[in-house]
Amino acid sequence: MVNFFIIDDNINIIKVLENIIEESDLGTIVGTSTNSLEGLTAVYDLHPDIILIDLLMPDLDGINFVKEINDLKTEIIMISQVSEKKIIGRAYEAGVKFFISKPINKIEVLKVIENVIKNLENIKKLNSIISILGSQKNLKAGSSYEKNLNYILNDIGIAGEKGSDEIIKICLKIENEDLNDYLISDMYEIFENSTAIKQRIRRALSKGLTNIAALGVEDYMNVKFTRYSSNLYDFQNIKLEMDYIRKKIDKGGKINVTSFINNLIIMAERIDE
Secondary structure, three states: OOEEEEEOOOHHHHHHHHHHHHHOOOOEEEEEEOOHHHHHHHHHHHOOOEEEEEOOOOOOOHHHHHHHOOOOOOEEEEEEOOOOHHHHHHHHHOOOOEEEEOOOOHHHHHHHHHHHHHHHHHHHHHHHHHHHHHHHOOOOOOHHHHHHHHHHHHHOOOOOOOOHHHHHHHHHOOOOOOOOHHHHHHHHHHHOOOHHHHHHHHHHHHHHHHHHHHHHHHOOOOHHHHHHOOOOOOHHHHHHHHHHHOOOOOOOOOOOHHHHHHHHHHHHHHOOO
16 A cells, blocks of 8 residues: 655645545555645655655745655655746756646546556566566676776766766666666666656766767777777767767767667676676
């Protein structure tokens, strides 16, 4: 059974959401609060599966609330009547993947919550897959392996980019290049309801592609260029990106997330060999 915690400074909104959740038998309300600071303390004690919080809460707004609970494994549904793209964008950057608009609409609430519950089920499924694989093969999620992953991302200039942490998380859940594309797709399902996270990963990989291509434009024999241009990315796309930088063509190279993850894992495993 899924546990919910609701935070909104309007008690009537809380009651409406409580009624929808309970009448639809979606889960159990383990707590509510009209004060985000008090709610912050409560969720650390109760560890709910899903938190519904108003974006424009006084004292501690919804975005900063999310940042405060980054270490909790819980899904966030942001409640808002604000439509400004900049604010919604900030919420996405903070890790929010689901939104409910005001005034509250029962059909929308049910649809969003059902999607969140499905997302939680997918995560549990993935954890089960990972557990099985871990018992059958020796998963390399140790500190040395993670250090190698970070080293490579840093070497191509994307370690500090948004999306780099998600790339590391995916790699740490996959043992080696023998695992097929289906498993990688499964791993990616953790983020399937977050277009923002997918975009972050693609933007980070695109920047890496550009960084490597730029090295090749300056010096075709550059050590980093020769190391990563064909071993991490597809060389044909690196070449297209180089031509784009030289303004020979109107569009640069493309990135393939699956291929990059596979190549990154291979390189990280071989660094210590």
